[in-house]
Amino acid sequence: MACICVGPKGSGKTHLLSALKNESTIDITTHSVSTVGTNIFKIAIPNYLISGLNQSNKKEKYSTILEIGGCMAPLWRKYFNNVNKIIYVVDTSNLCQISCAGVLLYSIMADPRLQKTKFLLVLTKMDLAYRQMRNEALLMLQMAKLKKQLKQNLVIVEASPITRDGFEDIYKWLDTVRRKAIEGYKERKSEEDSKSKTSESNVKGPLHQGSGPTIDSSISDLEKLCQEREKQDGCNRVRIR
Ligand SMILES: Nc1nc2c(ncn2[C@@H]2O[C@H](COP(=O)(O)OP(=O)(O)OP(=O)(O)O)[C@@H](O)[C@H]2O)c(=O)[nH]1
Ligand SMILES: [Mg+2]
Structure with a gap:
């Protein structure tokens, strides 16, 4: 159930994930250092956003996300094994970077290992006055072309730490994807269990089943047959036990 967060250098991944983890850490004065390597964030999903949670079941649900630094872009694909959620962060205020971000996103979504992966595209830094609006940003990312050519479901959220x-939408996406992954895992496990049960009963065969002859009864049948043959032949056969 791995979830990774990628995006170009300085696009706002660390800021976004820190704010999702702890609301009081990020404000207008906060600056973060470029991530060289990876960061892990354990994000608690607020109870009121978790669907199907009743009052008696107040256990907190978490989503663990691995941020991979933008400077590691050539190495991102090394982390793609067993990934089923990807958060892709794009800086809407950086005109020089946005087209390049689209190309990078396309190269990720085309990876054969990520054909069943759920994607969340976060258009961030929406608080800045000189940002691109949603439609302009999507145009620069060539989103229409990308959606035509690739089959994955891509959810788009505008956000600012x-x-x-946009934080509610991100938490809701994390919760749905987490729930679906758990349901899928449970279904696969019950299928595997039922398969292993049927194969076990096939391996046992008729000797182990109540209705068939037991080993003891087969031996006594054999002894009776030998005694009958001895009577018929009128001679003693050598019996080896
Ligand atoms: N105004 C504003 N500034 C932001 C926002 N998000 C990030 N920043 C600024 O952008 C800088 C870079 O953000 P980071 O979160 O470090 O970017 P990153 O994607 O983690 O970068 P790498 O780790 O180098 O890949 C921060 O120091 C902030 O000053 C935002 O939503 N609004
Ligand atoms: Mg970072």
């Missing part, structure tokens, strides 16, 4: 816009 400073104003906390």
Whole structure:
């Protein structure tokens, strides 16, 4: 159930994930250092956003996300094994970077290992006055072309760690994907269990089943047959036990 967060250098991954983890850590004065390597964030999903959670079951649900630094872009694909959620962060205020971000996103989504992966595209830094609006940003990312050519489901969210816009949608996405992954795992496990049960009963065969002859009864049948043959032949056969 691995979830990774990628995006170009300085696009706002660390800021976004820190704010999702702890709302009081990020404000207008916060600056973060470029991630050289990876960061792990354990994010608690607020109870009121978890669907199907009743009052008696107040256990907190977490999502663990691995951020991989933008400077590691050539190495991102080394982390793609067993990944079923990808958060892709794009800086809407960086005109020079946005087209390049689209190309990078395309190269990720085309990876054969990620054909069943769920994607969340976060258009971040929405608090800045000189940002691109949603439609302009999507145009620059060539989103229409990308959606035509690739089959994965891509959810798009506009967000800002400073104003906390879009955070509910991100938490809800994390919760649905987490729930679906658990349901899928349970289904696969019950299928495997039922398969192993049927194969076990096939391996046992008729000797182990109540209705068939037992080993003891087969031996006594054999002895009776020998005694009958001895009577018929009128001679003693050598019996080896
Ligand atoms: N105003 C504003 N600034 C932001 C926002 N998100 C990030 N920043 C700024 O952008 C800088 C880079 O953000 P990071 O979160 O470090 O970017 P990153 O994607 O983790 O970068 P790498 O680790 O190098 O890949 C931060 O120091 C912030 O100053 C945002 O939503 N609004
Ligand atoms: Mg970072």
